[in-house]
Amino acid sequence: MGNLAKRVQAIAPFHVMAILNKAKMLQASGKDVIHLEVGEPDFVADESVAKSGIDAIQQRKTGYTSATGLPELKRAIALHYQKKYKTDVSPERIIVTPGASGALILLSSLMVDSGDNVLMPDPCYPCNRHFLVQVGAEAKLINTDASNQFAIELESLADYWDEQTSGLWLASPANPTGAVLSQAYIEKAYEKVVRFGGHLMVDEIYQGLVYEGEDMTALSISEDIFVINSFSKYFAMTGWRLGWIVVPEWAIDGATKLAQNLFISAPTVSQYAAVQALESSVLDECERRRQRLNERRLYLLEGLARLGLPVVAPAQGAFYVFVDVSGITDNAMSWCLGLLEKYYVALTPGDDFGFYNSHKYVRFAYTCDEARLEEALLRIEAYITQES
Numbered sequence: 001m002g003n004l005a006k007r008v009q010a011i012a013p014f015h016v017m018a019i020l021n022k023a024k025m026l027q028a029s030g031k032d033v034i035h036l037e038v039g040e041p042d043f044v045a046d047e048s049v050a051k052s053g054i055d056a057i058q059q060r061k062t063g064y065t066s067a068t069g070l071p072e073l074k075r076a077i078a079l080h081y082q083k084k085y086k087t088d089v090s091p092e093r094i095i096v097t098p099g100a101s102g103a104l105i106l107l108s109s110l111m112v113d114s115g116d117n118v119l120m121p122d123p124c125y126p127c128n129r130h131f132l133v134q135v136g137a138e139a140k141l142i143n144t145d146a147s148n149q150f151a152i153e154l155e156s157l158a159d160y161w162d163e164q165t166s167g168l169w170l171a172s173p174a175n176p177t178g179a180v181l182s183q184a185y186i187e188k189a190y191e192k193v194v195r196f197g198g199h200l201m202v203d204e205i206y207q208g209l210v211y212e213g214e215d216m217t218a219l220s221i222s223e224d225i226f227v228i229n230s231f232s233k234y235f236a237m238t239g240w241r242l243g244w245i246v247v248p249e250w251a252i253d254g255a256t257k258l259a260q261n262l263f264i265s266a267p268t269v270s271q272y273a274a275v276q277a278l279e280s281s282v283l284d285e286c287e288r289r290r291q292r293l294n295e296r297r298l299y300l301l302e303g304l305a306r307l308g309l310p311v312v313a314p315a316q317g318a319f320y321v322f323v324d325v326s327g328i329t330d331n332a333m334s335w336c337l338g339l340l341e342k343y344y345v346a347l348t349p350g351d352d353f354g355f356y357n358s359h360k361y362v363r364f365a366y367t368c369d370e371a372r373l374e375e376a377l378l379r380i381e382a383y384i385t386q387e388s
């Protein structure tokens with residue numbers, strides 16, 4: 001038996017893994033499991049995107065690319081910012097990475113020293129904490145709740161900022177809440193972070209999946225904000241493992257050095273496919289999917305209201321609804337396990353996203369159609385009735 005590094009112990013396994021494993025077992029024994037736990041669209045990339053990937057393989061365009069990405073992809077991403085978000089971004093500032101995960105790993109190495117901390121809301125995307133552990137730093141979570149739409153109260157930021165604080169990491173639309181931050185909020189956050197002498201990162205991986213509120217980019221506020229994005233969600237390309245980070249001009253050389261060392265390059269075939277994903281015909285299809293997701297969202301919100309389950313965050317974006325189950329249980333994790341075992345509906349317990357009141361919440365991902373959502377709601381209703 002070897003000795004694992006101590007930092008591995010600092011990484012808690014996802015609670016949803018217990019749910020996923022059980023769901024797989026139940027499915028293998030023939031049960032009809034409804035999956036509302038996975039943060040992955042049920043759509044796949046357009047056929048033309050797949051064809052571009054296949055063409056790249058057939059033409060043997062399979063060597064490494066430049067460490068920061070294929071020039072034509074970087075130009076296509078820049079054009080997308082210009083056309084859709086009216087924001088000029090020079091392609092040199094775009095570093096293509098293996099997923100947003102790669103971008104977050106790169107950012108941690110680029111901006112955070114060992115012994116530093118980074119402020120972020122509780123709840124938030126759990127891997128952020130773990131990326132920081134890898135560089136000897138830590139996440140400093142700031143409690144948020146429904147009363148402030150799960151956004152950090154910016155007036156209180158100074159209370160959390162200390163000598164070791166490197167920056168503030170936000171996400172909009174957010175996982176697990178689906179809440180969307182306004183441009184005014186991000187502007188104010190940026191102003192404060194500049195005053196404290198730190199960096200601001202905004203994770204825009206769910207950009208485009210906005211149903212209420214502003215679909216914007218923090219890049220329109222300042223060139224000094226670090227912005228993370230990905231082809232995983234809006235473009236439905238999770239398994240192609242492709243994302244990007246936009247860095248300020250002064251960070252390009254450092255980010256390039258890190259990209260060379262950490263990844264050599266992002267997956268080449270995926271990069272050729274992604275150029276096609278930014279073509280207007282594919283973007284039109286993405287927009288139609290956004291509309292379909294919105295229909296599901298409204299359907300689910302109505303159904304949850306019928307069951308008397310309070311939706312605690314404004315579900316304005318992404319494909320998540322964050323629900324308060326404290327009226328029926330004091331332990332969301334065991335409630336989720338019970339629901340799965342007895343009624344074959346899989347949800348993610350709030351415990352996966354933080355610590356503050358997390359046992360009160362569950363996350364629904366509306367990644368299946370209305371018929372399945374209706375069936376899930378009927379089963380949840382039966383579970384609640386049976387348990388009460």
Ligand SMILES: Cc1ncc(COP(=O)(O)O)c(C=O)c1O
Nearest residue numbers: 039099100101125175230232243
């Ligand atoms: C907020 C957020 N950031 C980053 C990621 C990582 O995504 P990927 O590496 O697939 O691009 C996810 C995945 O669910 C996420 O929800």
